[in-house]
Amino acid sequence: MIISLLTDFGIEDGFVGSVKGVIKTINPSVDIIDISHNVGSFDILEGALVLKAAYLYFPKGTIFTVVVDPGVGSERDAIIVKTKDYFFVAPDNGVISLAVENEKIEKIIKIQNEEFFLTRDNNTFHGRDIFAPVSAYISKGVPVESFGKEKNNIIKVDIPRPEIKNGKIYGKIIKFDKFGNGITNIEDIPSFKRGEVRGIKIEKLASSFLEGEKGKLNIIKGSFGFYEIFVPLGSAKDMFKLDKEDEVVIRV
């Protein structure tokens, strides 16, 4: 059984270590696999994108513990979503919504049963005190109904959709990856005529990174499921000073 972790905790403070310690104390035999702990602080959309791109590659039965939690200590719900193939344990703020919308939801549980919490009086670190132990007990076979009452729906992340008018797609950059590629919010380009971002021409719709024109901006369907602005063997972000939210216009 795997518990897969995705958080914005960073890797320098030992927060992730505490979470893993809690899990291993409850279920020593569970396998813990990191997706990332370097989601931008409080960045629910980035967490949702990273989860959506990665979760499908995990074995059936995997428990995804996803803690990007700007509302920790407030009235936001903590939830378990059981789908046909997976479990998702997270704050109910949209961070699991992009992944879950592809899955067959079987049950949504609002986590309320404090028996399973590590402590009841900490309002700053629910990753360690609530999401970690609940995930660990699920991995031991505790039925999701034990953790609280069923609810009917979850909050969806507000992912900005591109606009299409006059033969143009107006999208934007929603994230950069480690290579400096600019992930856009554009999922479909029926036919590529030309494009631009920040007044800079996008030369080519490529099918591999090396196919792009050297030293110039190109676009490709990437592993996040969206089109990405890239420079072959370079950082589009650094070379062309691109920013998040930059508008990307594609003429189709």
Place this chain on the structure above:
Amino acid sequence: MIISLLTDFGIEDGFVGSVKGVIKTINPSVDIIDISHNVGSFDILEGALVLKAAYLYFPKGTIFTVVVDPGVGSERDAIIVKTKDYFFVAPDNGVISLAVENEKIEKIIKIQNEEFFLTRDNNTFHGRDIFAPVSAYISKGVPVESFGKEKNNIIKVDIPRPEIKNGKIYGKIIKFDKFGNGITNIEDIPSFKRGEVRGIKIEKLASSFLEGEKGKLNIIKGSFGFYEIFVPLGSAKDMFKLDKEDEVVIRV
């Protein structure tokens, strides 16, 4: 059995990989869990704080291998501290002292038996050549007495304590976490009247991050066991240009 690693090795150079390879060669079935490898280079105090905040969440029997080691290759001791519930393997420079002072110490061993070392002539990488194999052999059940002679005490890290005078607590920022929260050295605030750091007002003593005043400095008891200066959903460090060592004054 778990070996839990905390170092300042960083994650880009493969140093941690070598350490894990050594451990797995000696004990293939041990579980290795990272606390952090991004403690500031040579920063014993930060290592001690991170260890203290995380270790208690690990199962009994866990071996903590803690390598923040500015004195590598010098005459500083390498030690094993066996407590009632845990093992700590580290250079004797204070890095485990904040954790160990809460535990019931059963034995302190000065590591000297070179039979357990990977190599005897390397003076730059004791993490790989001494601390890793010793930890792995402990995980296989080798009694701590086998590694060297008993000693009586360990070096304590010099954690600066706050001063209290004229109804004011004078503390300082000793670390920032990934979110830009400024961890102070203040453990107790009997009653909060007002506070400031760098001439900037600390608005509120909050009990959850969202309770703080938006866009302003607030203070909260955090997961390191100390009060932390924070901005709700923001980075106190970046927004107010705070630095390590900045004085924090609380009127009580």
Place this chain on the structure above:
Amino acid sequence: MIISLLTDFGIEDGFVGSVKGVIKTINPSVDIIDISHNVGSFDILEGALVLKAAYLYFPKGTIFTVVVDPGVGSERDAIIVKTKDYFFVAPDNGVISLAVENEKIEKIIKIQNEEFFLTRDNNTFHGRDIFAPVSAYISKGVPVESFGKEKNNIIKVDIPRPEIKNGKIYGKIIKFDKFGNGITNIEDIPSFKRGEVRGIKIEKLASSFLEGEKGKLNIIKGSFGFYEIFVPLGSAKDMFKLDKEDEVVIRV
């Protein structure tokens, strides 16, 4: 059985999570150990250096999955190198060549059998779609011959060798480690008289970091197998504004 990962994928995007998910889906019982995921983007030489410094510390039988892959989607080969003690799975671009040149090569296989691929039509993420599943099947005992045809040699990384003339060694800095030490390409210094980098004197050939002169540049044989420029308890890179490619001259 261990699969050990070394990539330039970074840790923020979940790419490594996908790779691990694929591996665990195929072989749930394999142990996955990270060497590093923060090799500089597309930096084959750095990947080769990090692998060479770390691989020997892993148990026999370990499968090293090394993905620094500027040529992804192009005609470069994907290969398996089976040596007497290890397996290496990587693009054939030199990234495994420094490690493999120390090993007894038994077989080089060009990976071609698409049966073992996750998908056949993705040209951007071979780490996930080719190198991960192939490595996982090797860990399950699938013979390397099953993945493709034998080939005779692999591409070697172009590691710049130092020049020696007139009693001087002319080397250069090829990498910095996390501590700001400047790893040179110099493997042997028969006798050290004096040295300099950027016109700054290298004071001492030390045998431990603390032996060096404080606040000054020194040199030591380090864990990458090369001489390293360092400042005791400081960052040579930051304190003396050193750069990659800086010339290092040693008078012998």
